Amino acid sequence: MRERIPSGFDPFVLPFLIGIGFxxxxxxxxAMRVLWQCPREDRRRFFLSLITPTTALRNLWDxxxxxxxxxxxxxxxxxxxxxxxxxxxxxxxxxxxGHLEVFxxxxxxxxxxxxxxxxxxxxxxxxxxxxxAFLFFLMDFFLLLILIGIGLxxxxxxxxxxxxxxxxxxxxxxxxxxxxxxxLIFPLRLxxxxxxxxxxxxxxxxxPLNWLLEAVLGSQFLLNxxxxxxxxxxxxxxxxxFMVVLPFTRYMHIPTEMMLIPMRxxxxxxxxxxxxxxxxxxxxxxxxxxxxDACPMSVKxxxxxDCTVYLNRQxxxxxxxxxxxxxxxxxLCGKCTEVCQVGVEGPALRIFQRARxxxxxxxxxxxxxxxxxxxxxxxxxxxxxxxxxxPSIGRSMESVLGKLGIDYxxxxxxxxxxxxxxxxxxxxxxxxxxxxxKNTELIxxxxxxxxxxxxxxxxxxxxxxxxxxxxxxxxxxxxxxxLRRSGVLxxxxxxxxxxxxxxxxxGRGCGVYEEPRALLGSAAYIVEAxxxxxxxxxCGGSLGSLSLGFQQREAMTRRALENLTVAGPDAIxxxxxxxxxxxxxxxxxxxxxxxxxxxxxx
Amino acid sequence: MDFGFSLxxxxxxxxxxxxxxxxxxxxxxxxxxxxxxxxxxxxxxxxAADYSGMSVRKLILNLQRGADVKKxxxxxxLCGKCTMVCPRGxNTRKLILDVCRYYSDEKV
Numbered sequence: 001m002r003e004r005i006p007s008g009f010d011p012f013v014l015p016f017l018i019g020i021g022f023x024x025x026x027x028x029x030x031a032m033r034v035l036w037q038c039p040r041e042d043r044r045r046f047f048l049s050l051i052t053p054t055t056a057l058r059n060l061w062d063x064x065x066x067x068x069x070x071x072x073x074x075x076x077x078x079x080x081x082x083x084x085x086x087x088x089x090x091x092x093x094x095x096x097x098g099h100l101e102v103f104x105x106x107x108x109x110x111x112x113x114x115x116x117x118x119x120x121x122x123x124x125x126x127x128x129x130x131x132x133a134f135l136f137f138l139m140d141f142f143l144l145l146i147l148i149g150i151g152l153x154x155x156x157x158x159x160x161x162x163x164x165x166x167x168x169x170x171x172x173x174x175x176x177x178x179x180x181x182x183x184l185i186f187p188l189r190l191x192x193x194x195x196x197x198x199x200x201x202x203x204x205x206x207x208p209l210n211w212l213l214e215a216v217l218g219s220q221f222l223l224n225x226x227x228x229x230x231x232x233x234x235x236x237x238x239x240x241x242f243m244v245v246l247p248f249t250r251y252m253h254i255p256t257e258m259m260l261i262p263m264r265x266x267x268x269x270x271x272x273x274x275x276x277x278x279x280x281x282x283x284x285x286x287x288x289x290x291x292x293d294a295c296p297m298s299v300k301x302x303x304x305x306d307c308t309v310y311l312n313r314q315x316x317x318x319x320x321x322x323x324x325x326x327x328x329x330x331x332l333c334g335k336c337t338e339v340c341q342v343g344v345e346g347p348a349l350r351i352f353q354r355a356r357x358x359x360x361x362x363x364x365x366x367x368x369x370x371x372x373x374x375x376x377x378x379x380x381x382x383x384x385x386x387x388x389x390x391p392s393i394g395r396s397m398e399s400v401l402g403k404l405g406i407d408y409x410x411x412x413x414x415x416x417x418x419x420x421x422x423x424x425x426x427x428x429x430x431x432x433x434x435x436x437x438k439n440t441e442l443i444x445x446x447x448x449x450x451x452x453x454x455x456x457x458x459x460x461x462x463x464x465x466x467x468x469x470x471x472x473x474x475x476x477x478x479x480x481x482x483l484r485r486s487g488v489l490x491x492x493x494x495x496x497x498x499x500x501x502x503x504x505x506x507g508r509g510c511g512v513y514e515e516p517r518a519l520l521g522s523a524a525y526i527v528e529a530x531x532x533x534x535x536x537x538x539c540g541g542s543l544g545s546l547s548l549g550f551q552q553r554e555a556m557t558r559r560a561l562e563n564l565t566v567a568g569p570d571a572i573x574x575x576x577x578x579x580x581x582x583x584x585x586x587x588x589x590x591x592x593x594x595x596x597x598x599x600x601x602x
Numbered sequence: 603m604d605f606g607f608s609l610x611x612x613x614x615x616x617x618x619x620x621x622x623x624x625x626x627x628x629x630x631x632x633x634x635x636x637x638x639x640x641x642x643x644x645x646x647x648x649x650a651a652d653y654s655g656m657s658v659r660k661l662i663l664n665l666q667r668g669a670d671v672k673k674x675x676x677x678x679x680l681c682g683k684c685t686m687v688c689p690r691g692x693n694t695r696k697l698i699l700d701v702c703r704y705y706s707d708e709k710v
Contacts, residue, residue, distance in 0.1 A: 328696075361675050361702040368653045368677060385649055385681035418649055418679035426680055426699060435679060543682045546699060549634060550691025581686065 001105040004124040004199065012121075012229060013114040016236040019243030020113065026247045027255045030283075034259070037276040042268050049266035059262040067257050068092055072341040076290065077164030083156065086149030088254075090142040097142070101135055117239070120193045121232050125201030133203070140203035146186045153183065167298070169289035169309050171250075178249035181242040188238055192231040195222050250287035257342050260284045270345065273352035274315065281349060284342045285312035291336035291346065296538040299559040300552065303329065308336040308346035315349075325547075327353040331556075332425055332544025333504040338534045347544065354427025354546070365434045370416055372445040377407020380448035382462075384455040385418050386577035393577050396599040397454055397476065403602055404488060409446065416442075421461040422543045436466055443468060452479055454595060456506035456576045457543065463510060475506060477575045477594050481515040484522060491601040497525040498597070499569035501560075501583070502536035503576035516575050516594055523601040527567035537563050539574075541582030557586050565589065573597055620668025624704060628665065631700050634692040638662050644684035644694060650677035658684045658694045661701070671701060 035043055049055040065071045068089045074081030098116030102109055105123065109115045115122065152163075160168045171179060190209065193202060197210035198219060213222055221227055246252060260280045270278045287309055297303035306326045314322040327350040336346040373380065381401070387393050394410075401408050420435035443451060443466075450472045453459040459475040462468070483489035500520055506512045513533050520526055531537055540556030561583060564572055571590040574580050583591040592600075628635055638659065645657035654677035664671045675698065684694040 357703065359699075359702040360705040360707075361672055363676050363678055363702075365653075365677060365679075385679075385683050386686075388649075389647060389683050389686055415649060415652060418681040420679070422680045422682055422695075426695075428680070431680075541686070543695070547693070547696055549693050550685075550688075578686075 001101075001123045002126055003106060003109075003122060005122050008109055008112060008115070008122060010121070010229075010232075012233040012236050013118060014236070015233075015240030016114055016117060016243075017240075019240035023243040023246050023255075030247075030256075031259055034276055034279055037272070037279070038268070039271060039276075042271070042276070046263055046266045046268060050262065055262075055265055059265055062261045062265065063258055066261065066342065067254070070341060073288075076339070076341075079152065080156075080163040080165070083149050083152040083163070086145045087153070090146035090149065093142040094139060094146070097135055097139055101139075104135075118232065118236070120200040120202070120206075121196060124199045133201075136201055136203040136206075140205035143186060143190060144205050147190070150183050150186060165289065165293060167289060167292045167304065169287050169292065171287070172313065174245055175249045175287065178242060178245045178251050181238050181245070182251070184238045185235070185242060188231065188235040192228070192235045195228040195231050198222065250285065252283050253286040253342065256280055256283040257286075260342065264343070270348050270352055273349070273356050278349060278352060281344045282312045282315045285309060285344050286342060287313070288341065290339050290341065294335045294339040294535070296331060296333060296335065296540060296556050296560065297329065297548075299555050303552075306330065308340070308344060308349075311346065311349065311353075312344065315353075323353055324357075326350070328547040329545055331504075331538050331540070331542035331548070333538035333542060334508040335504075335535065335538065338508050351425055351427050354425075355429055357427065359428070362428075363431050365417065365431075365438055368417065368438065370438070370442060372442050373409045373411045377409065378448055379406055379408040379450045379452055380411050380443060380446050381408050381452045381454075382411045382416075382419070382443075382458060384412070384453065384458040384577075386455045386457065386581075388412070388415075390577040390581050390593070393454055393580070393593045393595050396593065396595040399599045400480070400489075400595060400602060404483065408452070409448070411442065411446070419458040419461040420465070421457050424461070424465065425544050426546060432465075436461075440466055440468065443471065450474060450479075452476060454577065454593070456503045456509065456512075457578065460505045460509045475510070475512060475515075475575070477506070477516040477519055478512060480594070480598055481519040484519060489598070489602070491523045491598065493522065494524050494601055497527055497570045498573040498592075499527050499529055499564045499567060499571075500532075501529065501539070501564055501572060501574040501579055502533055503574055503579050504536070504538050504542065506575055507536055508534055516573075520573055520594055520597060523597050524573075527569050529564045530566040531563055539576075539579040539582040541578050543578070553582075554586065557582055561587055615667050615669070617667070622666070622668050624701070624706070625665040625668070627704055628697065628700055631704075632693060632697045634690070635662060635665075635697060637690040637692055639690060641689060643687040643689060647683040647687050649679055649681055649683065650674075653677040658688075658692075658697070661698070665701070672705065672707075675702060 068085065070081055070084040070088065073084050095116065098119055101119050102116045156163050190205065193206045194209035194213060197206045202210065263277060263280060268277045272278055289309055291308045292298055292304060295307045297306060306329045311326045314326060330347065330350050332347040332350065334347050337343060381397060383394050417435050417438050419439065420432040423435065424432035449470065451462060452474055453462060454476045456475060462473045480489055484491060498520055500517060502513060517526060529536065537560040539560050540553040571592060572583055572587060573592050573594055575594045577593060580591050580593050640659050642659050645651060645659050648656050650656035654674050656674045656678050661671050661674060678698055680695055680698065682695050688694060
């Protein structure tokens with residue numbers, strides 16, 4: 001290969017240079033801003049993690065698997081995964097191979113930013129470049145891959161169902177500009193390269209197109225700079241446009257995710273609604289809209305615009321009215337996070353938006369005096385507010401524990417203090433912390449070594465937000481399953497067939513999927529719901545939502561019931577008092593808590 | 603002159619004089635508030651009733667009368683039991699949060 005343009009420069013590279021200069025500067029400033037906004041200890045943790053070999057390797061692997069290959073999208077839908085990874089990985093390879101070409105053939109040009117991108121314009125093929133032939137083949141292969149990906153993307157605009165998506169996001173105006181310029185980049189590259197392919201060479205894609213153009217337009221026409229330069233100009237301009245609009249479109253997720261992954265691996269979490277790590281999550285949202293189909297609220301068309309993808313968009317726009325509306329409505333079931341390919345924590349983001357609100361009346365529990373539980377045994381049972389409202393669960397718990405002869409104390413049998421989770425979810429952190437403090441005192445004073453809970457909402461709170469050294473926090477499904485394994489709890493299997501509903505807080509919240517199933521499986525037969533485990537559908541009764549009214553929730557509960565009863569079970573079993581009472585309201589078959597099922601089979 | 607006893611102040615409420623601006627505002631943000639039938643289910647289940655005399659039924663009544671609600675709210679834990687038992691489906695948690703938000707000491 002030899003250089004065709006001695007100066008190594010042509011004005012057509014300018015739009016590209018302006019674009020890449022702008023986007024790199026923007027990203028560098030944004031990254032510094034995020035780092036500056038993070039608390040000092042978070043920053044330290046982040047830098048330390050970057051020089052820790054294991055974390056650094058994990059970062060590289062995660063970036064490769066998530067940003068380039070889109071592993072999570074492949075798991076969701078093969079076609080969707082192929083479409084995204086063909087564009088992302090193909091583009092990456094073209095850039096990489098472009099640099100390799102420059103490195104191999106014109107190494108003194110490696111300092112020029114644009115050279116690898118417009119390599120085929122600046123060089124002419126000589127007859128001694130077999131290695132080049134191989135690289136040309138790879139270049140054309142990846143260009144073809146990208147073009148297939150873009151073809152699929154165009155099909156997806158019209159028939160998203162083929163890609164496993166019922167609903168997709170409505171792009172904003174700038175998103176559309178970004179989208180069309182992205183779609184144009186690669187066909188224009190192909191055109192530009194095929195105009196000059198008789199000089200610079202090419203492979204199975206570029207060459208035939210060059211022959212075709214020659215046949216139609218004549219080779220003199222193609223070789224005339226007045227005709228082939230405009231194609232390179234067009235390619236450069238489209239690249240420039242894409243990069244200039246990138247920071248203001250959903251494509252900002254490409255650079256942001258590369259920073260989000262190392263920060264998440266370093267153990268950083270959201271600490272502020274609009275600063276630091278939270279900003280990274282917001283800007284990492286690719287706006288794919290997978291969360292729209294997943295959201296339990298989207299059964300009602302009116303709620304579609306309240307999904308996490310729109311929350312991220314509104315936070316970017318700073319539309320306070322909509323941010324408040326979206327944050328307050330959410331059930332905080334966590335399903336959007338479960339299905340999200342970049343792991344945007346919709347619920348946590350919303351809780352922090354709620355926490356920004358100022359209240360004129362602030363509850364204070366300092367004066368509340370609750371008598372510490374009289375200690376009987378080593379097991380302290382905390383039913384929580386929701387168990388108090390579903391007395392049958394409390395009775396079953398008492399009955400089972402009694403039959404097994406376990407010494408226990410029911411901490412809040414005659415009322416007590418809430419675990420604090422609903423208050424925390426409402427974003428009122430100081431009040432929640434006050435309740436945590438009160439309960440911690442009571443629990444520590446009891447001298448128990450096991451805290452048993454029958455409500456997953458409380459379980460999540462005690463597990464994650466309380467400091468109870470030496471005290472084991474356990475949900476009743478885990479506790480009973482352990483007793484069953486050790487042979488203390490002997491269940492007789494009834495011939496009833498249950499569908500098990502994974503409560504949001506127990507499943508997605510705490511990752512407890514197996515114990516309830518094992519326990520239920522030894523007491524009855526189980527059928528699975530259509531969507532289960534991590535993708536189970538919230539019952540609609542969640543305390544997470546502040547503004548959803550009773551009537552608005554009905555459609556959600558009915559949809560969740562439909563999903564549960566697909567296999568035609570005799571009854572529904574769940575492990576959450578709130579789910580139980582919500583389902584019982586509309587279900588045509590009995591709804592029982594696992595404690596009740598265990599009690600019946602004991 | 604001290605007689606060793608005093609008359610208790612009148613508990614009559616003059617609805618023409620009390621400030622109902624908070625209630626009017628809540629009627630906008632939580633329209634369900636008008637559906638309350640004062641059945642008292644919320645009072646019966648309330649966790650904070652023992653500590654601060656909290657009761658959503660009484661809260662709504664006091665709001666309609668322009669009376670003070672700050673004290674009873676001081677121990678509400680937002681646990682949501684009142685919402686779950688309400689036969690009229692009133693979103694009591696939103697009501698409570700909105701009272702906390704829009705409350706103003708100056709009105710009394």
